[in-house]
Amino acid sequence: xxxxxxxxxxxxxxxxxxxxxxxxxxxxNVLIKSAxxxxxxxxxxxxxxxxQQAIFGDVVAAxxxxxxxxxxxxxxxxxxxxxxxxxxxGGDARLIGSNVLVSAPVAKDLLxxxxxxxxxxxxxxxxDLGLAGGIITFDGTAAKNARIYGGEIIINGTINGxxxxx
Numbered sequence: 001x002x003x004x005x006x007x008x009x010x011x012x013x014x015x016x017x018x019x020x021x022x023x024x025x026x027x028x029n030v031l032i033k034s035a036x037x038x039x040x041x042x043x044x045x046x047x048x049x050x051x052q053q054a055i056f057g058d059v060v061a062a063x064x065x066x067x068x069x070x071x072x073x074x075x076x077x078x079x080x081x082x083x084x085x086x087x088x089x090g091g092d093a094r095l096i097g098s099n100v101l102v103s104a105p106v107a108k109d110l111l112x113x114x115x116x117x118x119x120x121x122x123x124x125x126x127x128d129l130g131l132a133g134g135i136i137t138f139d140g141t142a143a144k145n146a147r148i149y150g151g152e153i154i155i156n157g158t159i160n161g162x163x164x165x166x
Contacts (some may be wrong), residue, residue, distance in 0.1 A: 019089075030063070041074075049080070060090070066097075071104075084112075093129070099132075102140075110142075117150075119157070131160065 030053075032038070038061040041057040049063040051070060058074045066080040068087050075091035083097035085125045088104040091144030095102070102121035103108065109127035110119075123140030129147070132140070136150040138157045145161035153165060 049078075054087070075108075121157070123157075128161070 004096040014016045030041070030044045030046040030049045031052065032042060032044065032050070033052040037056065038055040039055065040090065042055055042059045044051070044059070045062045046063045047065070049061045049066045049075065051059060051061070051068045051072075054070045054073075056073045056076070059068060059072045060077040061068070062079050064081045066078045066083045068076060068078065068085050070087040070092070072087060073090040076085060076089045076093040076095070078094075079096040080086070081098045083095050083099070084101045084103075085093060085106075086101075086103050089106045089108075091110045093106045093110050093112075096114060098115040099118070100112050100114040101118045101120070102112070103122045105122070105124045105126070107118075107126045109130070110123075110125045111130040112133065114133045115135070117131055117136045119131075119138045119140045121139045125140065126143075127151070128144045129138075129149075132149040134151045136148060136152070137154045138148070138159075140157045142157070142161065142164040145163070146159045147164045148155075149166050
């Protein structure tokens with residue numbers, strides 16, 4: 001029952017947003033790096049998405065390669081072949097990709113669907129953890145419950161709530 005809910009939850013996109021910044025690239029590359037503070041939601045689509053500054057809002061990104069290297073104050077939604085979340089998320093993080101790496105804290109829930117999923121020791125999840133993938137490595141910590149579905153699952157981290165593994 002969890003896998004379809006996870007997939008629907010990951011694919012849902014907020015329909016209503018306050019102020020927002022949209023970045024759609026014609027050449028395939030989107031770089032978000034500015035001297036000015038960004039206090040807005042970011043919606044980015046392109047071949048390569050690179051967010052190299054703190055965002056005070058949500059980030060929604062779709063592309064082949066997605067790199068978020070700085071903190072996002074709210075939720076992160078990202079779908080791509082390669083998704084790397086190296087900056088923290090102040091809300092939930094929902095990620096889909098062939099290769100997904102998370103190496104930063106996530107204040108609320110972390111939900112990931114992917115081929116290869118790697119959660120580093122730097123990752124502390126404040127809410128629930130939901131992972132569905134082929135090869136899953138979890139070296140972080142999760143404050144609440146975890147549901148993990150995968151072909152090969154390696155857990156070297158700590159999960160403080162109930163755990164379901166299939």
